[in-house]
Amino acid sequence: MSGPADRPSRPLLVVALLGALLVGGCTTVVAGEAAKAPATAAASVPSTVSTTDDTVAVAPTSPTTSTTPATTPDQDRPQSASPTTKPLTTAPTSVSPYDLQVRHDAAFEKLLASLAAGLRSGDRKKFLAPFAPSLNSRVGHWFSNTRALGVAAVKFAPSQDYSSGATDSVSSLTRTLVLGVRTPYDDDDSMPGIVYSVGARITTRAGVDTLTITSWQPKYLGDPMNCDCTLKVVNHNNIAVVADAADGDLVYWSDSALQAADRGISWSSAQLAGTGLVVPKGQVIFLADKPFHWFLSLDGTGQQSNVTAGLVDADGDYPGTRYSDQSRIVLMLQSADGSVVPNDREGRQYATDVITHESTHQLMNRNSSLPSRNENSPPTWVAEGIAVAVETLYRDSLGDSADVDYPEPNDPKNTSSSWYTEHLTDGMPTKAQLYSSSSTDGSGYYAIAGSVFRYLEREDGYLTMMQIAALMYLKPAQTPFDFFPDPDHPGQRLPAATAKSRWKAWFVDNYEN
Structure with missing residues (x-):
């Protein structure tokens, strides 16, 4: 998240500190709720079938260890008695669940x-062919929006969810599917995805099953591509900004948001x-001016703040069960009074601050190798702290050109010393404090968290600050105080208690007194 619910000193602007965590609450680097992996691999899952034509019908198959399936009424009928056009039938009712699963x-x-090939090539007709007519509008928009953003690679991967939601009957199936789409802004070896629930009707002609997709929707997290609307994409320097083409305010903001992102x-x-960190290839930034569920749980109220959301990985043995290292950003442009943030000098500085964060x-x-995402992995104050430090140090670098009557709300110098006297304690800010509904409290706690890394930058430089921040993403529950360099003994670290004491004394001297 980027900042507190109402950025102070400018009531019109809002940065709600509700946070965003796709699993486990509100924090900054958000990772989607992954489909649960089965306890053991489903041995019955066949290898992926490749195709270059439009056919989506497959002759039923069964494992070599199974018995011969019972014949259908059509097979019982003498060949000479068969009608010229064989009627549609369902699969044989006597087929075993295992055989049914394998053929499906x-x-x-x-x-x-076939779907992946259609999306990859831009063949809209091929892609939409297996969908029921009732889905054509929404899925057609999904296809067009995904193509507009750009398709570098595609992988539609079943999540092998037989223990957690797949169902099969003689005439239908449901599956959990990871829609993996690599955009031109994602790293070349990645396959970020989002989890969908898919249902299909099955008909059989001459012993061949044909699937018609009857349901196609996000399973856990909202997908902005699934809006049943047309999205407008503007891009520059590996940054893409995406907005609803029917929302004139957001379209008007698109170019300004792109320029703001490029600067920060x-x-x-x-x-x-020299930090050793891997810089993302690019950014995909969605614009919002109303609460949303994009990349967040479909349950509950809509998100009202800025979000950075990690996706899930469509590659590997169990697609959708691991976090991808690719992310999406949502820039909230709704003001405290419900209006759209004005696209003026102050508004554009707000956008730059947020996107930098x-x-x-x-x-x-x-650069994370954390196996899960929760408020202690990394600690929320650590995740927000490094983002605040970079955001505010960037604003400092602008000098007088950043003097736009919109003080950077997360800079510690912009919160009153009396607030620090009342709220600065020996403990670091909690998740609830950081995401306080009070803009004053939220800004103050963000400033405290960010000041730890600003102190590191002041004492040891930007490179060391970022390297220590990266260490926080190697394993859970770490604190930067464990890694403060000892200025009197090069190559050694200060005791954590000493490091924290020195930071706090510096903070009090500079911001509380």
């Missing part, structure tokens, strides 16, 4: 190969030489 998997795998991201990326979360997610 084969049909579904071939269907996915270019500056922060230039500071990373959120792209820092993206950077940390790209």
Whole structure:
């Protein structure tokens, strides 16, 4: 998240500190709720079937260990008595659940190969062919929006969810599917995805199963591509900004948001030489002016703040069960009074501050090896602290050109000393404090968290600050105080208690007194 619910000193602007965590609450680098992996691999899942034509029908198959399936009424009928056009039938009712699963998997795998080929080539007719007419509008928009953003690679992967939601009957199936789409802004070896629930009707002609998709929707997290609307994409320097083409306010903001992103991201990326961090190839930024569920749980109220959301990985043995290191950013442009943030000098500085903050979360997610995401992995104050530090140091670098009557709300110098006297304690800010509904409290706690890394930058430089921040993403429950360099003994670290004491004394001297 980028900042507190109402950025102070400018009531019109809002940065709600509700946070965003796709699993486990509100924090900055958000990772989607992954489909649960089965306890053991489903041995019955066949290998992916490739296809280059439009056919999505597959002859039923069964494992070599199974018995011969019972004949259908059509097979019982003498050949000479068969009608010229064989009527549609369902699969034989006597087929075993195992055989049914195997034959459905084969049909579904071939269907996915056809869909992936259609999306990859831009063949709209091929892609929409297996969908029921009632889905054509929404799925057609999904296809067009995904193509507009750009398709570098595609992988539609079943999540092998037989223990957690797949169902099979003689005439239908449901599956959990990871829609993996690599955009031109994602790293070349990645396959970020989002989990969908898919249902299909099965008909059989001459012993061949044909699937018609009857349901197609996000399973856990909202997908902005699934809006049943047309999205407008503008891009520059590996940054894409996406907005609802029917929302005139957001379309008007698109170019300004792109320029704001380019400024902040270019500056922060230039500071990373020598840190060893992998810089993301690009950014995809969605614009919002109302609460949303994009990349967040479909349950509950809509998100009202800025978000950096990690996706799930469509590659591997169990697609959708691991976090991807690719992210999406949402820039909230709704003001405290419900209106759209004005596209003026102050509004554009707000956008630059936010995107600089959120792209820092993206950077940390790209370099993370954490197995899960929760408020202690990394600690929320650590995740927000490094993003605040980069955001405010960037604003400092602008000098007088940043004097736009919109003080940077997360800079510790912009919170009153009396607030620090009342709220600064020996403990670091909690998740609830950081995401307080009070803009004053939220800004103050954000400033405290960010000041730890600003102190590191002051004492040891930007490179060391970022390297220590990266260590926080290697394993859970770490604190930067464990890694403060000892200025009197090069190559050694200060005791954590000493490091924290020195930071706090510096903070009190500079911001509380």
